[in-house]
Amino acid sequence: MAIRFTIPTYLTLLRIALIPLLAVVFYLPWQYSNLACTAIFLVAGLTDWLDGYLARKMNMQTAFGAFLDPVADKLMVAFVLVLIVQAQGNPYLAVPAAIIIGREIAIASLREWMAEIGQRAKVKVSQLGKWKTTAQMTAVSLLLYKDDLLGLPINMMGYWLLYLSAILTLWSMINYLMAAFSTISE
Secondary structure (H helix, E strand, O other): OOOOOOOOHHHHHHHHHHHHHHHHHOOOOOOOHHHHHHHHHHHHHHHHHHHHHHHHHHHOOOOOHHHHHHHHHHHHHHHHHHHHHHHHHHHHHHHHHHHHHHHHHHHHHHHHHHOOOOHOOOEEEEEEHHHHHHHHHHHHHHHHOOOOOOOOOOHHHHHHHHHHHHHHHHHHHHHHHHHHHHHHOO
């Protein structure tokens, strides 16, 4: 079986390629590195939206793309959360980051297991998961930027949104686990 590369797949691969670039820029001793990192992260977010849109609109959905897209998302978010926690170094960021990363690993494993038993649809992405992703991406963007902007405490806003993301993360994980366990007990 050959892997078919489409425009959406290339966009997903671009998102993965942006991870090392973001790492280099993050550690540059440059006063605008936070702005550049935020821009790179936002470009990655745009490619995430665009690859899904193009795949559906142009009927370019592939099994490889369906596998790679969530992997790219998880890699980017987990990597950036680790960078942010390392840079700001406090438990107030480490705890919600650990919740988010742990949930992503647990749900990815759950989805794989559910697919093996033919029940993948029971744990498909929900509206709650989309809200969680939106809050999470906004929080990470704010935490990457971190400087006050127009008198707004951007870093503190990022903290609050990260906690909201962690709460939505736990809520969606519970929903996925309940859906999986109801399937098992039937």
